[in-house]
Amino acid sequence: MAGGVMRRHRSAMIRVGAAILLAGLTLQHAHALEDPTRPPRAERIAAPGTDSAEFLILQSIIRSPNGNAAIISGRLVPVGGRIGAARLVRVTEDEAVIQVGGAEKRLALYPTARKRFGDLPR
DSSP: OHHHHHHHHHHHHHHHHHHHHHHHHHHHHHTTSOOTTSOOOOEEEEOTTOSOEEEEOEEEEEOOTTOOEEEETTEEEETTOEETTEEEEEEOSSEEEEEETTEEEEEESSTTOOOOOOOOOO
């Protein structure tokens, strides 16, 4: 009778150990996945010749017949307008292009999304 209890106990310990190992492996791989609901990473933009920098995050794009704009770091910026050292040059359906010290930088609305064009259904 004691042998049967020991076998069941050993079997249960093996299942628990396997479950812990599987959970550890799953967490290790899950860590590499990005959460699509997290806000995009901020672009650090520094004015030329200064040590100060500000983080700019593209949050929304507004396109209308009256003019295009973007909400960057919580502020509404029309095309041609400024946010800190940056000037908003243009907006597309998924990005805003800013100019800082003569260089253009792109702020993506969905930085991790990639457009892919495959075969169209026939």
